[in-house]
Amino acid sequence: MSLGKIINQFRRSLPTFTVAITTFTYINSLLPVQAAPVTAKSADSFVNSMCVNTHLGYTDTPYVRQYNTVKQKLVEMGIRHIRDGGSREDVIAKMKDLAAVGIKTTYIMNPQAGVAPNSSYWATAPNYNINDFVKNKVGTNVIDAVEILNEIDLFHNLHGGYYWRPYDTHKINDNPKSSLYWAKYATSMTKATWKALKSDPATANVKVIGPSLGRTYDYKNKPPLGDLSAYVNWGNFHPYPYGGNSFSYPFSYNTIDKYFWQGNFPSVNIDERPYAFDMTKHIFGLKPMAATETGYFTTETEYGISEEMHGKYMPRVFLEYFRKGIARTCSYEFVDEWDAPSNREANFGLLRNDLSPKPAYTALRNMIGLLKDPGTNFTLGTLDYTLDVTPPQAYTREKYVKSLLLQKRDGDFYLVLWHDISNGDTTSTPVREIEPPPMPTQIQLNTPIANATVYSLDDLGNMSMYNATINGNTINVAVTDKAMMVKLMPYK
Secondary structure (H helix, E strand, C coil), X not given: CCHHHHHHHHHHHHHHHHHHHHXXXXXHHHCCCCCCCEECXXXXXXHHCEEEECCCCCCCCHHHHCHHHHHHHHHHHCCCEEEEECCCHHHHHHHHHHXXXXXXXXXXXXXXXXEECCCCCCCCCCCEEHHHHHHHHHCCCCEEEEEECCCHHHHCCCCCCXXXXXXXXXXXXXXXXXXXXXXXXXXXXXXXXXXXXXXXXXXCCCEEXXXXXXXXXXXXXXXXXXXXXXXXXXXXXXXXXXXXXXXXCCCCECCECCHHHHECXXXXXXXXXXXXHHCCHHHHCCCCEEEEEECCCCCCCCCCCCHHHHHHHHHHHHHHHHHCCCCEEEECCCECCCCCCCCHHHCCCCECCCCCECHHHHHHHHHHHHHCCCCCCCCCCEECEEEXXXXXXXXXXXXXXXXXXXXXXXCCEEEEEEECCCCEECCCCCCEECCCCCEEEEEEECCCEEEEEEEEECCCCCEEEEECCCECCEEEEEECCCXXXXXXXXXX
């Protein structure tokens, strides 16, 4: 058959093909959100994925001035991981003190702070090698993960810059043709750190997290690091969602003209439009990712959000990231560093500068308190259920009702539900707040369930509960922009 005949035949078939696709798309939109038995994830593994950034060495902040209260708030929250760095004796003492109450450190290795992979690398005093630092100076019961460099593409020339080797007279730079290019340095550091920790049985179980980057890259200009997947346990990125995701096709939704560009919802760059994953796939391959920084700041400046919106978003950040397979998510950060309402860098905290809780802290404390379930590994069960969403007018994307199925050791399931919707329009300063309506959702249970309890968070982060009615193996709930936990107790 000639090429012309093939083209004409294809053209004649287009109307039928288009109708078929349109019909399929319409029918598919009516199908339940979840239509197959789901194997649960451990509720405690979700809690264990959560982490907060701290600055235990910042002497002009509450981390030092009011350390005992900061420690108390960490314990009360139930968090098990902090991310921090430094090698001063007072910082090490705090890391050990927190480990004694069950809070381990994801350690940022930084030669400017006195720790390097080995003696062939430059570092400031006290110039520890990472293996000796983790094993002997601090302890593997304190540090359970080592992150190689923080946003080295941004910070390689700050605070006096970095030398590569102790005898170098020139510092690393931003010239790709130079032997001292920062990307070459970061690659070398990663390989050397992996070897230093994995060659010693005492430190072999410490997770190695790849270097994080801070610049904005794009699909034509990806980060200039090669394949590091053989030298890390977890990859690394900082997918802050507050600025939206302009690397996507714009469309109008939820009263926002360009929804992904101008929205600021937690999954904006990791799920439907996975820009953050796409920028690191060539570096870390199929290795699990760690998000060692992410979050929002509560100011009235550009991209700043209200504390109420922050309280809705932060539980969803941890849920979305865990749902997407991110092994550790570190909220930036735990405490507002200074009392400076217009300084965005001072207002990322879950606690205010006076250490009073923002709604996000209260919500996370309550969610952790409900879902924590420490203990040994156990065989996870499956739950056969579907979600049927009846969206209100103008909110037709029922797939934005997200779910995460968790289970505790006693066999009870916790079906976490939330509406993955933007509460902010970033074209305004301050960000315009949006109050989307609830999404009526029917949970259809094919696994026999004896009792159901619904736990909900309010705008202040407080948790309430009620016993749900199971009618004909169905439960009706109104899913909102705040996380909802539905406890499902099977017959035992």
